Amino acid sequence: MLDEKDKSALHDFLLREGLKFSAQRLKVLEVVRRGARHLTAGEIYKHTQAKYPGIGYATIYRTLRLLCQAGLCVELKCEDGVCRYEYAGGAVHHDHLICTKCGRIVEVVDPEIERLQERLFKVNGFLPQRHRMELYGICNRCKK
Amino acid sequence: MLDEKDKSALHDFLLREGLKFSAQRLKVLEVVRRGARHLTAGEIYKHTQAKYPGIGYATIYRTLRLLCQAGLCVELKCEDGVCRYEYAGGAVHHDHLICTKCGRIVEVVDPEIERLQERLFKVNGFLPQRHRMELYGICNRCKK
DNA sequence: TGATATCTTGATAATGATTCTCAAGTTCAA
DNA sequence: TTGAACTTGAGAATCATTATCAAGATATCA
Incomplete structure (x- = not known):
């Protein structure tokens, strides 16, 4: 449905x-x-x-x-x-935190980062379209 | 050499x-x-x-x-x-601003963003390893 | 409602980057 | 110098994604 x-x-x-x-x-x-x-x-x-x-x-x-x-x-x-x-219909944009051990993906949002990204576009004379930010690390379940 | x-x-x-x-x-x-x-x-x-x-x-x-x-x-x-x-030997980490028209790649650094990314790792219980941030847009040469 | 031009579809072949395989060649510690 | 272990090159294999094309579906306009 x-x-x-x-x-x-x-x-x-x-x-x-x-x-x-x-x-x-x-x-x-x-x-x-x-x-x-x-x-x-x-x-x-x-x-x-x-x-x-x-x-x-x-x-x-x-x-x-x-x-x-x-x-x-x-x-x-x-x-x-x-x-x-x-x-992505009407959803808020989000980025991804990815565990390099188990592959788990956590969705994250940081309006502050979004704002700074916009600034980077502007400073370099770019018309913003989209971006991709992926953070790789080891999640708390895999840490030990 | x-x-x-x-x-x-x-x-x-x-x-x-x-x-x-x-x-x-x-x-x-x-x-x-x-x-x-x-x-x-x-x-x-x-x-x-x-x-x-x-x-x-x-x-x-x-x-x-x-x-x-x-x-x-x-x-x-x-x-x-x-x-x-x-x-990348001893180089400073940087991210990429990519023109979706001509493919031009501009390297950018934003310590503020780096700091916020570290925070995202920490808040979500991840041990940071690396990240990838790519900003896609149209560069000033291609804009007109 | 029907005809028609245009868009979609499914099967399959093609593509193209990357990885695998393995025999032959190198490296290096002893 | 020797030998075990690591590397290499050639080409085959993989595998996700795209292209091809004839047959099917959709929508527009009379």
Whole structure:
């Protein structure tokens, strides 16, 4: 099940871009929206298969790119070279704290850092678009 | 030509890890040390070929990983999915401001942000190891 | 409602960076 | 000098992601 808000956000985006609606696109959004955070494309593929048997890998990738463009999804490039995706519809931006032992990912936000980042953009004459901040360390469970 | 300091840093690391010295490893370090910033493995391969004809791709990758472990080199995961490498021996840590139009990379440092990042680690019970911060935007040359 | 142009899809091949394999070559401590 | 252990180069293998393309779905306009 998907909020009407998500569905219409997708619809609006497609309309705006001259693209078309499809059941596959809706299902992928649903999986990203309801599934765990930080899913890989492969995991999203498997989960979507359950709701829409027969969907292809290419469609998963295409749709994920689309959802990112629509601002409904965010792509996270991980250390292992595999991308992970998470729902971002109306969510607050956040960064990631990643344990290098167990791979646990903690989401963090620091408005102060965000502000300083904006300043760095400005000082260097850049028009800000987005950023990625990943902090790697050893989490308290793995420390001992 | 390579500073004695770099050479002995490599030597020390190899000794400490029970590994062996080789001309190839020295040449790769030299290329990373003297070459432009943000070289891809492919570029490092080509440049090293000039100094050490016959060197293989596998050796380049293996050596880059080694140099990263030794702290002489830093790997930068770029948006295009290709890793870039830069010398890091005794250098000050810095982050990257990347133009999404022309690909230009500007190095930036912000001690304030560094401090806040440390705090995020601590607050979440993580032992800090390293971080990656990449700011994406459009540079002043591409803006108009 | 139907025709049509355009967009999407799924299967599969292709790509491309990185890693693995293994026999032959090097290094270095004793 | 010798030998165990580490490295190397060539090329095959991996694996995530993209491209291709014919067949299918969608939406627009009459």
